[in-house]
Amino acid sequence: MDPTTKINIPESPRERVVIVGGGFGGLQLARKLSKTDYQVVLIDRNNYHQFQPLFYQVAMAGLEPSSIVFPFRKLFQGKKNVYIRVTEVTEVDTTTKTLQTPLGHCNYDHLIVATGADTNFFGNENIEKHAIPMKSVAEALYLRNNILDDYEDALTTPGYDPRQELVDIVIVGGGPTGVELAGSLAEMKKHVLPKDYPELNIEEEVDIYLIQSGGELLKGFSAESSAKALKYLTDMGVTVLLGSRVTDFDGKTVFLKDGRSIPTQKVIWAAGIKGMPIKGLPESACTYGNRLEVDRFHRVKDTKDIYAIGDVCYMEEPDWQKGHPQVAQVAMQMGKNLAKNLHGRLRKKDPTPFTYNDKGSMATVGRARAVVDIPSPNFSFGGLFAWLLWLLVHLFAILGTRNKVFVFLNWVANYINYNQSLRLIIKPKIK
Numbered sequence: 001m002d003p004t005t006k007i008n009i010p011e012s013p014r015e016r017v018v019i020v021g022g023g024f025g026g027l028q029l030a031r032k033l034s035k036t037d038y039q040v041v042l043i044d045r046n047n048y049h050q051f052q053p054l055f056y057q058v059a060m061a062g063l064e065p066s067s068i069v070f071p072f073r074k075l076f077q078g079k080k081n082v083y084i085r086v087t088e089v090t091e092v093d094t095t096t097k098t099l100q101t102p103l104g105h106c107n108y109d110h111l112i113v114a115t116g117a118d119t120n121f122f123g124n125e126n127i128e129k130h131a132i133p134m135k136s137v138a139e140a141l142y143l144r145n146n147i148l149d150d151y152e153d154a155l156t157t158p159g160y161d162p163r164q165e166l167v168d169i170v171i172v173g174g175g176p177t178g179v180e181l182a183g184s185l186a187e188m189k190k191h192v193l194p195k196d197y198p199e200l201n202i203e204e205e206v207d208i209y210l211i212q213s214g215g216e217l218l219k220g221f222s223a224e225s226s227a228k229a230l231k232y233l234t235d236m237g238v239t240v241l242l243g244s245r246v247t248d249f250d251g252k253t254v255f256l257k258d259g260r261s262i263p264t265q266k267v268i269w270a271a272g273i274k275g276m277p278i279k280g281l282p283e284s285a286c287t288y289g290n291r292l293e294v295d296r297f298h299r300v301k302d303t304k305d306i307y308a309i310g311d312v313c314y315m316e317e318p319d320w321q322k323g324h325p326q327v328a329q330v331a332m333q334m335g336k337n338l339a340k341n342l343h344g345r346l347r348k349k350d351p352t353p354f355t356y357n358d359k360g361s362m363a364t365v366g367r368a369r370a371v372v373d374i375p376s377p378n379f380s381f382g383g384l385f386a387w388l389l390w391l392l393v394h395l396f397a398i399l400g401t402r403n404k405v406f407v408f409l410n411w412v413a414n415y416i417n418y419n420q421s422l423r424l425i426i427k428p429k430i431k
Contacts, residue, residue: 025310026114028335173270174212296353
C-alpha cells in the first residue's frame, strides 16, 4: 500500500477520535462517543466484538462462536458519526498525528489505544510454538478442534504411551481462565467422553493437569475462594500442581522446574498476558507487562492527545498502587470515564480522574460450583448461589438479545443432560 494513500473516511469539521481496538474498553468508549459531536473511527482487525470470558466454553464445545460475538456495524447502525474500519494499525507517527494501516494512513485529533493484551510466553520459543493460547474466538475454536481431533486419533492408537500423549491435557496458569477450563474439561471427562468414546478407558487414561507457579489458585481472590476452587477441582479429579513452574514443552512432553515431566501433546497456556502497544509510541511510555503508563486521566506518558484504556494501560491510584487488574470491568469503567472527559472537553469542563469501582470477582468451576468475592462489604461465598450469580452476570453482559437467548438455552440444555450437540470438528478449507 502506498504510504500516501488515505483510508477512505469523510473529512469533517468535527474533531476525529480514533479508537484502536473494539474490546470491552474500546467498545464502551465508542458507544458513549457515538452520542457526542466527535467523529469516531473504530479500528479493529475483526468486524465483531468478542466476549472473552466465555472463550473457554467455545473451546469446550459448550457454545458456538456466533453466540459470543456481535458485529460492530449492527451495534452502530444509525450512528452517522461512527466509522468502522477492519484493519490493523502498524505504526503511529505522533508528530504528524497519523496512523499507518494496510489500508493506508488515518489522521487523528485524539487517539485512544485500546488494543488489549496478548498471551505472554515469557520468551520461551518452544512453548510459544507448541502450546495453545486462548485470546480469541479463533484460538478457542482451534483448541476445540485440537481436543476432538486427538480423541478421534486415540481410537486408532494401540500403544498406551502414544495414546496418553493424545488424551492427557495440561493447563498452565491458575487464574480464572485456567480454573474454568480445568473444571469444564473435568465435566467433559465425566459426563461426555464416556458416551462419545466408549472404546477408550476414559476414567483410567484421561488425566487433566492444572499447573500453577504460585502457591494458590485464583491470585487476587480471597484465600477462602482460592481454597474452595482448589477443593472443587480436586473433587472433580483434576490434578492440581501448585508451586510448579513449566520450563519447556517440545510438543510431546511438558518439563517442570523440579525435574518432573508430563507426556502430552496439548498444553493450554493461560499463564500470563502482556500489553500490545502500538509501534511508534515513545519507549518511555512502556512499563510493567509491556503496558502503557497513563495518568489518572488516561493520558499516555510523554505524548499529546493520546490515551490508553483497558489491559494495555498501566495506571496507579491510591487504592491500586501496582495498577489495576486486567479484567473487563476495569476496561469498561475506563472507557466510560474517558468518554465523559472527552465529551466534557467540548463543553469546557474539567476532566474527572479515574477511580476504579471494584464490584468483585467471580470464577466458575463447574455445575453448582463457583466462587464470588465481594469487596464491600468484604464477603466471599461459593457453591450453587455463586454459580447462579455467575451465570446471571455473564448472561446480561453478552451483547445482543439473540445471543443471550442462545447462550441461555445452551446452558439449560447442558444443565439437564451435559449432552449439547456442539462437538463438531470444523476446519477452514485450505486450497
